[in-house]
Amino acid sequence: MRIGAHISIAKSLSEAGRLTRTIGGDTFGFHTRNPRGSAARQIGAEEIADWRTMQHETGLGPLVGHLPYVINLATPKDGIREFGERVVGEDLKRCDAFGTYGIVLHPGHDTEGDRPAAMARIIAHLNGALQAAGQVSTLLLLETMAGQTGEVGATPAEIGALLEAVGHPAGLGVCLDSCHLFAAGYDMRSRAGIDAMLAEMDAAFGRDRIRAMHLNDSKFPQGSHKDRHEKLGQGELGRQGIAAVLQHPFLRELPFIIETPVDDHREYAGEIAVARELAG
Ligand SMILES: [Zn+2]
Numbered sequence: 001m002r003i004g005a006h007i008s009i010a011k012s013l014s015e016a017g018r019l020t021r022t023i024g025g026d027t028f029g030f031h032t033r034n035p036r037g038s039a040a041r042q043i044g045a046e047e048i049a050d051w052r053t054m055q056h057e058t059g060l061g062p063l064v065g066h067l068p069y070v071i072n073l074a075t076p077k078d079g080i081r082e083f084g085e086r087v088v089g090e091d092l093k094r095c096d097a098f099g100t101y102g103i104v105l106h107p108g109h110d111t112e113g114d115r116p117a118a119m120a121r122i123i124a125h126l127n128g129a130l131q132a133a134g135q136v137s138t139l140l141l142l143e144t145m146a147g148q149t150g151e152v153g154a155t156p157a158e159i160g161a162l163l164e165a166v167g168h169p170a171g172l173g174v175c176l177d178s179c180h181l182f183a184a185g186y187d188m189r190s191r192a193g194i195d196a197m198l199a200e201m202d203a204a205f206g207r208d209r210i211r212a213m214h215l216n217d218s219k220f221p222q223g224s225h226k227d228r229h230e231k232l233g234q235g236e237l238g239r240q241g242i243a244a245v246l247q248h249p250f251l252r253e254l255p256f257i258i259e260t261p262v263d264d265h266r267e268y269a270g271e272i273a274v275a276r277e278l279a280g
Contacts (some may be wrong), residue, residue, distance in 0.1 A: 001246075002062065002255040003215070003275050004028040005268035013043070013051035013098055017060050023269035024276070025060075029214075029257035032065040032091040032103055038083065040094065048098045055099065062101030064141075064175070064212045064257050067091055073125040074108030074118035074152055085125040089132030092140060092171075101255065102139035102211055104175045107153035107162060118152055123165040130169060141175035141211055146183035146227035154184045154225070156197075160204030174201075174209045176254070178245050179216035179230070182237055185223040189241040194248050207250060215256040215275060217242060231260045232274045239278060246279040 004025035009016045020028045033040040055061060071084035088105060095103050110118035130140065142162060147154030153162070159174055166172060178188055187193030201207050217235030219228035233239040245251055258271050 001252060001276075001279055002026045003258070003272055003279075004255070005258040005265065005271060006030065006066065007265045007268065009043075010041070012047050014047070014054050017051065017054045017058065019265060020060060021058065023266060024272045025268070027061050027063060027255055027257070029064045029066060029259065032067050032095055033087070035066070035068050036070055038068070038070075038087065040087075040090065043094065043098060051098055061099070062212075062255050063095075063099070064255055065091070065095050065100050065103035067103055067105045069106065071105065072109045072111075073122045074110050075121070076112060076117070081121060081125055085128045085132070088125075088129035088140065092129070092133035092136050092138050096133075096136035096138040100138045102141040102173060102175070104141045104143050104212070104214075106145060106151075107142050107159070110150045110152055113150070115152075119158075119161065119165070122152065122162060126162065126166050126172070130166070130171060133171075136171065139171055139173045139211055141173045143175045143214070144177055144180050144184070146177075146180040147185075147225040148227055151227075154180070156201045156204035160201075163205045163209065168209075172209075173211040174205065175212045175214060176210055176251075177214035177216060178237060178242070179214070179218040179235075180227055182218045182222050182241070183220060183224050183226055183228075185225075187222060188237060189244055191244060191248060194244060194251065198250060210254065213245075213251060213254045213256050215242070215245065215258050216260050229260050231262075232258065232271050233278070242275070243278040243280070246275060252279065
C-alpha cells in the first residue's frame with residue numbers, strides 16, 4: 001500500500017521527503033503552488049536532482065500534487081478562466097520535471113446556475129491546458145466533489161461527461177476523495193456501498209480512470225453535501241468507514257493521500273498510523 005499525507009514542499013522536495021519518512025509515509029501530496037494565489041516557486045535542477053536521488057534510495061512515491069483552489073475553469077469571468085488554464089498547463093510541466101504521478105484539479109464552480117454553460121467552459125479550458133502542457137507523464141486528475149452549491153463533479157455522470165467531451169486523453173484521470181464521496185451521498189462504510197459506487201463509476205467513465213484517492217473522514221453525515229474533512233476514524237465515516245475504504249480490493253491499490261485537519265504536519269504520523277492499522 002502507498003499511504004502519505006498532504007504536506008508542504010515550500011522548503012524543498014527532499015525536505016518533504018524527509019518529513020514523510022519521519023511520519024511513516026510511503027509518499028506525499030503537496031500544493032503545486034500557493035493554494036490561494038498565483039505565485040509558483042521555482043524548483044531548480046539541483047533541487048530536482050537531490051529529490052531524484054532520495055526517491056531512488058527510499059522508493060517514495062507516487063507523488064500526487066494539488067492545484068490551487070482558486071482555479072475555476074467554469075466561471076463566466078474570462079480572466080479567471082484564462083489564469084486557471086495557464087496554471088494547469090504550467091503546473092503539469094513543472095510537476096512533470098520532478099516525476100509527479102498526478103496533479104489534482106477541482107473541476108469547477110458553476111456560479112450562475114447554468115450547468116451546460118459551465119461544463120462547456122470547463123471542457124474548453126481542459127483542452128487548452130492539456131494542449132499547452134504537451135507531452136508530459138504527469139496526469140491531470142479531476143477530483144470527485146461533495147456537491148456544495150455550484151460544485152461541478154459531485155456525480156460520476158458529470159465527471160464522465162467531462163472526460164468524454166475532451167476525448168478520454170490518456171493524461172486525464174480521476175482522483176477520489178472519501179469525504180467528498182460520502183458527503184455526495186455514497187455509503188463508503190461498507191464493501192457493498194463502495195462496490196455500488198464503483199459500478200456507477202464504471203458506467204460513467206470506467207474505474208481504470210481512477211488513479212489516486214484522498215483519504216479523509218467527514219465531519220458531516222452521508223449526503224450532507226458539505227466538504228469538511230475530519231481526522232481518520234473521528235468523523236461520520238468512522239473507523240469502520242475508513243477501514244472499508246482501505247481494505248477494498250480495488251481502492252487499496254491506489255495511492256492514498258491524507259488531508260485531514262492538523263495543526264502541524266508532524267501530526268500526520270498519528271493519522272498514517274491509524275490508516276495502517278485500519279488497512280489490516
Ligand atoms: Zn481537492
